[in-house]
Amino acid sequence: MTSAVLSIARYTFIEQIRNRLYLIILFFGGVILSASLLLAELAPGHRVRVVFDLGLLAIELFGLVTAVFGSVSLVLQEIESKTIYLLMTRPLSRSSYILGRFFGLLAAVALSMAAMAAFHVLVMLSNPYWFGVFTDGWPFWSTYPLLVLMSMAKMLVTAAIALFFSLFATSSVSALVFTGFFWVAGHFGAEMAFILKKTAAGPMHYLFKALFTLLPNFQYLNFRDLYAIPGFPGWSFMGSALLYAAAYSAACLALSAVLFSRKEF
């Protein structure tokens, strides 16, 4: 099973990095990261902070576009082009196929994010003096890779959700809309918890509770904002957050495998 998953992951990875959309996203990622220097000029006292924040956000958003569009078309495209029939004639379990496709896509997304992150660091280093002022008093070199890693964990969850919806909705557009809704709602986890506390027991309370339980809470993974909070627990919190991301995406993948297993080819 493992070798089948790896083979499918390898061809998915190659397919993704040869995709024109992937290269266009990488190009625009580079353009936005460079353009952040212009925006930074408007905040003279906080130049590197602007480049830092805009860069991390851009890396995440371009990663998101790659992950979501890739996931939505991952299986649907093969069904539409009927190449899936060929694959299904092989001694390959459907869950292995789903896992292989997913991990291949994820590797391509991680590669693009890592490339953008490397370029982002170079952009920040373009002004060594202000970079030194910005990084004074906190361990930039050990923190930055963790911030990118946690953005990748968000992509893991989002890609799994998109894959599930692509099989559930069987339409790219509705899968994109549902995933977009989960992405946005997932960033208001603390707010939903607040509303939950404020609403008395009743239908609305249970509706919010169900939503709160069902939706991913991206604030656990949002280290771009979390790391700046004084007293942030860091490593120990990160372990649980990574476990949460892995478990949530595993649940979505299991549901995708169930849906895919029930499809008739």
Add this chain to the structure above:
Amino acid sequence: MRRVSRSVWVWLLTSVALVAVAGSRLDARLPWRYPLPNEIARTEHMGEDLGWLSLGSHRMAADMAYIQLLQYYGKPEEHEGHADGDDHADHKVEVSPGVYIHDAAAGIYPLLKEKALRVLYLDPFFNGAIIELGGALAFNQKRTDEALDYLRQAIRLDPSFYRYHLYVSAILYKQKGDDKGLLDMLLETAKTADCPPMVQGLLGNLLKKYGRIHEAAAIYYRMYVTSPRVEDRRDAAGRLAELLLERPEAAQGLPGPFPL
């Protein structure tokens, strides 16, 4: 319909259980201290701010709010007694008797506090900008009550940042006209690397007033070397040149020849 293998169901149930366990652990320890959107959404930029927040970026939202504030504060609009577009680059503000600071953006900016609050509520940990804006309200705009209220809100949102307390004390000394107390407080705040240029300029002027010319020269020099804005560097150069012309002995102890 094809049967789903049992291992997939086990996989699903195990994942759901792990999500529940990890989620409850994280809920208990999530140190989320950013204000809720109902506190943030108080300006005309509500839609824009919520847009950034929906992308999970309080920090970027605050950066944009700060840039918009600088554009507002840098404009000569509502400049008292002058038509729009007047050049007021040499405007001086008297911050305490006989002590002036240069203020490139002198004028009346009625929305300054509101815009500063927007930055504060989007990212209460943007300490450098918050101090700068509190200082602009207190020392440039002479709106000490507003500055105190602003910094008190900043302290409520991030009590761990002790320098807010120093600035509050400095503003209170200024309000009472106690130059000595103000000087001591500013000397304390100037020990940190991110002390705003405007505060450095004020400190230099107070030191000069009390005859501590070597310290005044050193602080002007530091302001010249470290200020990110060209206007602040030009201002620092002017003040240092003025001091050196009046008292050439103040140059002793400066790190090197003054690069005029």
